[in-house]
Amino acid sequence: MRDRKLSLTVLITLILTVSQPIANLPPLFEASQVLAQTPADRKAEADRLLQQGNEQLQISQVQAALQSWQQALIIYREIKDRKGEGNTLVAQGVAYLFLGDNASAIASLEQGLVIARETNNQDLEKIAEESLQYAKNRSPRRVEADRLLAQGMEQHKISQFEAALQSFQQALIIYREIKDRVGEAATLGNLGLTYSYVGDYAKAIEYQQQALAITREIKDRQNEGLTLGNLGIAYSFLGDYSKAIEYYQQSLAIAREIKDRQNEGQILDNLGNAYSSLGDYSKVIEYYQQSLAIAREIKDRKGEGLTLGNLGIAYRKLGDYTKAIEYYQQSLAIAREFKDRNSEGAALGNLGLAYSYLGDYAKAIEYQQQSLAIAREIKNRLGEGQSLSNLGLVYQESGKLTEAETTLRTAIEVLESLREQLGKNDSYKVSIFEEQARTYRTLQQVLIAQNKTKEALEISERGRSRAFVELLTSRLSDKNIDQIPEKPTLSLLQQSAKQQNATLVEYSIIYDSFKIQGKQETQESELYIWVIKPTGEVTFRKADLKPLWQKENTTLDKLVTTSRNFIGATSTPFRGGIIPRENPDKSKAKQKFQQLHKLLIEPIADLLPKQETEKVIFIPQSSLFLVPFPALQDADGKYLIEKHTILTSPSIQVLDFTHKQKQRIGTKPIEGKDTLIVGNPTMPFLAPKIGETPQQLTPLPGAEQEAIAISKLLKAEPLIGKKATIATVVQRLPQARFVHLATHGLFDDIQGLNSGIALTPSGKDDGLLTASEILDLKLNAELVVLSACDTGRGRLTGDGVIGLSRSLISAGVPSVLVSLWSVPDTPTALLMTEFYQNLQKNPDKAQALRQAMLTTMKKSPNPVNWAAFTLIGEAE
Structure with a gap:
């Protein structure tokens, strides 16, 4: 060697x-x-x-x-x-x-x-x-591996992540074949970095850990330190900044031990970034200043320019815009010195943001236009989209609404073209959309300011569940090619309300920048609400969210969480532990649910149907996906489920697809021979957290009784205990028209596709049927009921909830019944039995669920016992 x-x-x-x-x-x-x-x-x-x-x-x-x-x-x-x-x-x-x-x-x-x-x-x-x-x-094989590795690096650099991953995987096969441990470690590290960028953090950490093991095995201290730093990057993407800082500190210690000044400076910069995310700006500036000193000492002008830009961002967040501009100008000078057009464009964009905060919109526009010109010159489509978004924001703030609208629409076209380049990879599209959501929100504000409420609805719909809609378009296509879905026009949205014969209610949470104690902070501003009646009539209303944080020291997200806590709702995420909650408090729960009712329902109450059998379909966003709409209470204490028949959907366009799926499957009476029922499998052993000893999930005797009772109703043979293996369930799923799974559910709020349903392990699997595995199936079920804990939860994104319900709809299911918290055993068994009894009399699933909730409410009044379930998709 x-x-x-x-x-x-x-x-x-x-x-x-x-x-x-x-x-x-x-x-x-x-x-x-x-x-x-x-x-x-x-x-x-x-x-x-x-x-x-x-x-x-x-x-x-x-x-x-x-x-x-x-x-x-x-x-x-x-x-x-x-x-x-x-x-x-x-x-x-x-x-x-x-x-x-x-x-x-x-x-x-x-x-x-x-x-x-x-x-x-x-x-x-x-x-x-x-x-x-x-x-x-x-050897020729090593040359080929090195070529693939370099190719992957180039592809990563220009954001062709899927192609980069393929290159790295091919390189990894060769390095392992020729037993090149150094090349193997290098490739694993690259794979880890790229998976971080596409949002698959579990794989990112897995590959970096493998790379770390090899660098330690071959005693390569330099690359051990670099890999520890890359692990810090992965945990930063996850938002686990304490863990990121821990890895950065280990990396820093090695860099100092081997006198690797350049990596020492980079790690100090990363530490500054981590503390910036935590809001600890005294440490941020301390680390950036140390990094800057090293860059100047070793004459690393590029590194100096990067750190100067970071210092500018830190001072901008502190509200010291003059100092921020000073650092941005220095960063800009270095970028121009090296003719680094990409960094020059970024520095100009930052200057534009700083001047907009100062209210100097003329300069802000000038700098953003220069940044845009560079992005277009060097064909940096991502930079072009970001520059257009920032320029549109400045136009909005300066009152130039026509220019803002035109610019933001162009920005959206550019950003959507980037998503199209990702092909069929759903997870990449979800990840990239998180960075693009702000532009859709800003355009909604611009349109509302011009009283273009219907156009704003189109943008609200266009700015949600895009990856999901593209996935469904591809799945429903007969051709094995990528299909670009139609943009959601007003007529399409109105048509959906007519098809569903329901009143659609779409929410959009709007954020604004506010100066708080001298610093510019982003906070919730307003809640936009559109109501589309079955006739096609569209009405816009809004609610003010500012009093939540200005007067009550809370947010909409916290309000949703506390309302659930006060009824005693708990959740068991896949990553382990019970989510903390308050002790159940009936009076406080009522107060919180009434407050949510005031924000979400009161502004539109006069527009909702008067007949309680008429359907209302809520289209939530962000934390509103966790709202138990049936449990919201009006000023008189009456629950919303008592007045209306309720469903939910991630977007109106998704409703259009579930309708098409229902047409493909058709409708048949619920019969035993078409039904798959699972109850209380022999529970698997699962590790609550990475590195912990696996523990067996507790048995659910109530789920077993529930499955037996439903089986008698439907005249079907249930899979109980040892019979409910993953192999058996997966084999029967494609043929079943009705599926009922009564077992444990676990959700992963970081990697939504790891959320799963517990089944009996068969020796070749861990006993968990995950959302990722369901996504690969093709199902023909008219209805899937996940009578388990937290099956409606997962990773909350701009694209909706990434979890079990999304995977089931993508696999072809038009109606999915899922839960929003850890449901209690006995009341759930009663609710489900009532649901199927009602369904046998009337094929309207939403009506059957409403009646089952009302019946269960009489025996178990606390909403925790009856309000957890939500029907997503088709009612009939």
Whole structure:
């Protein structure tokens, strides 16, 4: 392995740090920096290009580095500077090694070696010899693996994450085949970073942990430190900043131990980012200042520019806009010095934001327009979308509503084009949409300010469940190609209300920037509400959310949580533990549910149907997905379920798809031969948290009695205990028209697709049927009832709830009945039995659920016993 020292020092360091500067570059680069000091104009230009190539290599821009060096080489040859020519040729050779281009690497290195010997440059000669030896000894398989690795890095850099993952996976197979542990660790680290960027944090951590184990096994302290830093990045994406800080501190200790100043500076920057997310700005600025000092000490101008920009963001968040602008200007100067157009555009955009906070809209617009021009020039579509979004925001704040509307509509077109490039990968689309949701909200505000309420409804609908709608479009298509769904026009939304013969209520939570104690903070501002009647009539109303945080020191999210807490609702997330709650308090629960009723229902109460049998379908957003709408109480204490028949849906367009699924399946009377019923499986052992000892889930005798009772009603044979294996259930699911699963449910609020239903393990599985596994099925069930805890929960995103209900609808089910908390055993058995008795008399599922709730309420008045279940999709 000693003959591969150069590769390990340079190639793998680069690979493990896709988004970070490279530390400990070999003497080649140090030598080139020393040589770039003479004053002659042409030589100075060549030396600048050589240095620029070094800087580009440090941030993984290998192709750009090669272009810089090729320009430098032309000048060095023109002025007959043999030392500069030699340095550049060897630099090119090493870069070609990164790219897996062995032939070009050897050609360039051989020329560089001749010049190194001629000029008696021993350091350069040594590097050229080692590089050549490595290049000539590389097997074709290793060359291919290195090429794939470099290809993946380039794809990651331009946000082609799916392609990058494929390249890395192919490289990993080869590295393992040829037993290259260093290449394996590098590829695992890259996979981890890319999975962080696409929102699959469980895989990100898994791959980084594997990379960490290898770096420790081969005693590679430098890359051990880098991998620990990457684990910190993964936990930062998860929002677990304390864990991120823990990993960053371990990485920092190694960087200091081995005197890796460049990575030390990067980790200090990451620590600043983590503390910024925690709002601890004294530590933020302390870490950024330390990082800045290191960047200046080692003359890392690129790193200096990055940290200056971060300091600007920190001071902007502190409300010190003058200081923020000062740092942004310094960051901008460095970006221009290196002709780094991407960083220049980012700095200009930040300056625009700072000036908008100062109320200097003319300057803000000017800077945002410059940022936009650069993004378009360098064909940075993501940057273009962000610049357009920011420019639209400034137009809005300055009262230029027409310009704001035009700009924001263009921004949305750009952002949606980015989603289209992700192909069929649903998880990537969900992840990227989280970053885009603000633009849809801003456009809604602009339209409402112009009294364009119907157009605002179209944008509200367009700004939710997009990935879900695209997934359903693809699933319902007969062609095996990506299908772009129709944009939700007003006529389509009205048509959906008519098809459902229901009143649709769509909510949109609007946020604004407010100056609080001298700092600019984002807070809830208003709740937009649209009501579409079965006739197609559309009415807009709104509720003021500012008093929640201005007067009551709470938020809508907290209000939803406390209302659930006071009825004694608990939840058991997949990641372990019971979500903390208050002791049940009937009077406080009533107060909270009445407060929610005042915000959500009172503004539109006169628009809701008068007949209690007429359906109301609520389209929630964010924390409103956790609201038990049936339990909301009016001023007289009357529950909403007593007045209305209630359903929910992630969006109006999803309703259109569930309607099409229902047409595909048709309607049949509920019969035993078409029914799959599961009750109280032999519970699996599951680890409540990563690293903990698995424990068996507790049996549910009430669920068993429930399944037996329903089976008698429907004349079906239930799967009880050992019979309810995953293999048996999955085999029978595609043929079943009615599915009832009475067991434990577990939700994962970080990785929604890990949410699952507990079944009997068969030895080859863990006994958990996950949302991810259901997503891959093709079902023909008219109704699936998940009579278990928290089956309506999961990861809350701008695309809705990522969990079991979404997967079931995607798999072809038009009606899904799920729960919003850990349901009590005995009352749930009563409610479900009543539900099926009602369903046998009347095929209207929403009516059957309403009557079952009213019956259960009489025997168990606390809403925790009867209000947890929500019907998503079709009522009939």
